[in-house]
Amino acid sequence: MAPTAEQKLLDQFRDGNRTALGLLLKSQEKRLFHVCLRMLSNRDDAAEVCQESLLKIVQKIDCYRGDVALATWMVRIAMNQSISFLRKRKPRRTTSIDPSDNSGQNDEPSTPLQQTLADQREPGPQRRVEQEEMLQLLQIALSRIDNDFRAVLVLRDIDNLEYRQIAQVLDLPVGTVKNQLLPARLALREQMLQLCPNSDLSEPQGGPHDG
Amino acid sequence: MAESYDTTVLMLGYLENDLLPQDRARFERKMSADPALAQLNEDLQADRAGLRRLPCEEPPQGISEQVIQINERQLLLDWAPLGSTVDAPDSARKRYQVHRWLSYGGLAAMLVLGAGVLTFSLLIPNPPDQMQIAYLTPDARTKAEERTTTETSDQLGNFRNKKTKIAKLQSVPAGTELNEGTVGGANARSEQQRKHEWATGRNQKARTATSPILASQQEAQTPALGMASLHSGDIITGQALLPLVDIHVDTTDTVQTRQQLTRWAISNDV
Numbered sequence: 143m144a145p146t147a148e149q150k151l152l153d154q155f156r157d158g159n160r161t162a163l164g165l166l167l168k169s170q171e172k173r174l175f176h177v178c179l180r181m182l183s184n185r186d187d188a189a190e191v192c193q194e195s196l197l198k199i200v201q202k203i204d205c206y207r208g209d210v211a212l213a214t215w216m217v218r219i220a221m222n223q224s225i226s227f228l229r230k231r232k233p234r235r236t237t238s239i240d241p242s243d244n245s246g247q248n249d250e251p252s253t254p255l256q257q258t259l260a261d262q263r264e265p266g267p268q269r270r271v272e273q274e275e276m277l278q279l280l281q282i283a284l285s286r287i288d289n290d291f292r293a294v295l296v297l298r299d300i301d302n303l304e305y306r307q308i309a310q311v312l313d314l315p316v317g318t319v320k321n322q323l324l325p326a327r328l329a330l331r332e333q334m335l336q337l338c339p340n341s342d343l344s345e346p347q348g349g350p351h352d353g
Numbered sequence: 354m355a356e357s358y359d360t361t362v363l364m365l366g367y368l369e370n371d372l373l374p375q376d377r378a379r380f381e382r383k384m385s386a387d388p389a390l391a392q393l394n395e396d397l398q399a400d401r402a403g404l405r406r407l408p409c410e411e412p413p414q415g416i417s418e419q420v421i422q423i424n425e426r427q428l429l430l431d432w433a434p435l436g437s438t439v440d441a442p443d444s445a446r447k448r449y450q451v452h453r454w455l456s457y458g459g460l461a462a463m464l465v466l467g468a469g470v471l472t473f474s475l476l477i478p479n480p481p482d483q484m485q486i487a488y489l490t491p492d493a494r495t496k497a498e499e500r501t502t503t504e505t506s507d508q509l510g511n512f513r514n515k516k517t518k519i520a521k522l523q524s525v526p527a528g529t530e531l532n533e534g535t536v537g538g539a540n541a542r543s544e545q546q547r548k549h550e551w552a553t554g555r556n557q558k559a560r561t562a563t564s565p566i567l568a569s570q571q572e573a574q575t576p577a578l579g580m581a582s583l584h585s586g587d588i589i590t591g592q593a594l595l596p597l598v599d600i601h602v603d604t605t606d607t608v609q610t611r612q613q614l615t616r617w618a619i620s621n622d623v
Contacts, residue, residue, distance in 0.1 A: 167417035175412035189413045196420040280403045299404035324365045327397050334400065 283333035291326035
């Protein structure tokens with residue numbers, strides 16, 4: 143099996159090239175931040191946890207033995223850091239879907255996702271606007287389900303990992319991962335129905351099995 | 354039950370697109386027969402597609418550089434050779450931790466020792482001579498013991514000289530002016546008589562010392578002695594003894610003599 147780019151950078155770092163470590167972190171920071179953001183649903187928290195994860199990767203990189211892919215190992219650290227952060231953050235934040243609703247627990251003017259979508263929003267077909275709003279709802283619903291379910295969904299549907307890789311990241315048997323996927327999807331659907339009973343995320347064209 | 358489990362497995366496989374063709378056809382037949390199942394499958398697929406379409410946001414600028422800086426700062430502060438000891442990091446870290454604990458232990462020992470000395474000096478501000486000698490080194494201890502022995506011998510010698518002098522003076526009749534010849538004349542007295550007279554004089558000394566008035570009365574009875582110059586260890590009467598004090602009596606006035614003796618008694622806490 144040919145070594146991946148991350149593995150090459152790690153080898154260079156172990157050979158004494160200290161700049162390779164920076165390149166290795168740079169190559170993975172976006173992916174790790176994405177995982178953290180989907181797990182935490184808050185950009186500031188995600189940035190903090192992502193930084194902690196990268197620091198932990200640097201500190202523990204000598205413990206990496208190559209039993210799993212380096213990228214998977216790094217995602218595992220980011221996922222564990224995110225779950226630890228969620229467990230420490232006792233009062234769970236909820237995100238209002240109504241921008242004018244400031245009476246809830248969330249005092250932020252808008253979520254990062256809402257801000258991103260608002261920036262990307264252009265005058266266009268109404269269908270596109272509705273889908274963007276549905277994506278906001280989906281992110282909110284994702285933040286409301288159980289941490290274990292969310293981790294499985296993030297790794298499977300957002301990070302596009304295989305069952306085996308998910309099992310390595312979460313340190314679970316592959317069968318357990320498969321058994322958790324459908325309940326996780328059903329939990330997400332339940333939250334979507336609570337947020338918007340008539341939610342419809344189906345695309346006008348194209349099938350779901352694109353990956 | 355078995356049918357429900359079968360439906361669950363088929364639905365998961367259908368969503369993940371990893372069913373065999375015959376299983377896929379079987380599940381599609383089920384969905385066509387059950388509109389609710391078909392709707393649920395459609396919603397789950399939509400959710401999955403929505404998750405994949407979530408925007409991938411950029412991380413904060415320079416997050417990796419910050420991590421590298423933090424790591425280097427920790428290296429400088431902790432001297433933990435992190436990046437450069439990939440091959441042998443555990444031994445270096447353990448050695449670093451051992452050195453750190455050794456320095457902490459040494460510091461703690463110094464603090465305990467200082468606190469002990471301070472406590473001892475506060476509790477026992479003036480230790481006895483024997484205890485002081487016990488603190489010294491062997492050489493210094495020997496010297497201190499010799500010095501103590503010498504001092505004790507000197508004090509004993511002075512005491513004997515005074516004892517002899519007193520014995521001589523006791524033989525002088527009252528009213529005789531004191532001089533070296535008078536004192537020297539007493540050398541002829543026998544040692545046994547001296548001891549007896551010394552014992553008598555010591556009793557008298559004790560009585561006189563505890564009662565300066567008695568001493569002054571005796572002084573008044575021996576006016577000739579009032580003319581004498583008395584020095585340390587001398588007596589002012591034939592049998593009254595004043596110990597190691599400097600007292601100068603140069604008057605025959607009994608009132609003044611009494612006052613001087615009273616001051617001496619007070620100053621010597623007699």
